Amino acid sequence: MGKFLDKTGVGYLWEKIVAHVSSAANSVKSTVGAYKINGKAISSNPTLTKGDVGLGNVDNTSDMDKPVSTAQQEAIDALLVSPTFTGTPKAPTAGASTNTTQIATTAFVQSVVNSKVAAADAMRFKGTIGTGGTVTALPASHKRGDTYKVATAGTYAGQKCEVGDMVICTTDGTTAKDSDWSVVQTNIDGAVTGPASAVAGRVAVFDGTTGKLLKDGGFTIASNVPANAKFTDTTYSVATTGANGLMSTAMVTKLNGIAAGATADSALSTEEIDEAIA
Secondary structure: OOOHEEEEEEHHHHHHHHHHHHHHHHHHHHOOOOEEEEOOOOOOOOOOOOOOOOOOOOOOOOOOHHOHHHHHHHHHHHHHHHOOOOOOOOOOOOOOOOOOOOOOOOOHHHEEEEEEHHHHHHHHHHHHHHHHOOOOOOOOEEEEEHHHHHHHOEEOEEEEEEEOOEEEEOOOOEOOOOOOHHEEOOOOOOOOOOOOOOOOOEEEEEOOOOOOEEEEEEEEEOOOOOOOOOOOOOOOEEEOOOEEEEEOOOHHHHHHOOOOOOOOOOOHHHHHHHHHHH
């Protein structure tokens, strides 16, 4: 170790350092050009491009600014032509008076329908009423336009109803009240109809055998009655020697008292005959 402390020793040490550095430098130089990237030799200060690493289509565009592909655009265009939605799609609800090509939501449609129904007082069919019907009696809570069809004959809204009649609510209410309802009778048993016109004062007679059609009989009560007419409540006076009329019971008794085959005697007066019969 002592020799490194004198002049000769320092020189020797320096030579060793220089030799070692030169050897390392030569080693590095020998590797330059020995390795390549994408077929290109590496220089001592290599500069790479996106093409050097096989990324020729790569740029620095952010995700928000990247355009869609041609295939994606075609798919989007197809959906816009005839879109098919799944789930529960939503859209803004237009105002009640909107009349454009804007999409109508269910909320918009319901609002318009309710306003039209309220304005027109339209009938709303609620079902049938009666035994086995939707209801058996008119409900306490009801709204104008509620309509029930009679399924079982009975008394509803204070009126006798038959099957087929309709009961319609005319006033909103929360308690049972007959006056809030009106009955439309569409099937009345024994209903009789007549001609569109007739002569005043004439007697109506049945037209056909159904008992439900009338016609103008052509007879006027003031001047005549139909042939063979019989009246049971008409009173006539008893016949006298001075006026025509009906026979009394006394007259019938006298006639019955005359013997069969008897003949009148012309010598007898009328008074005598009456006395004999009496």
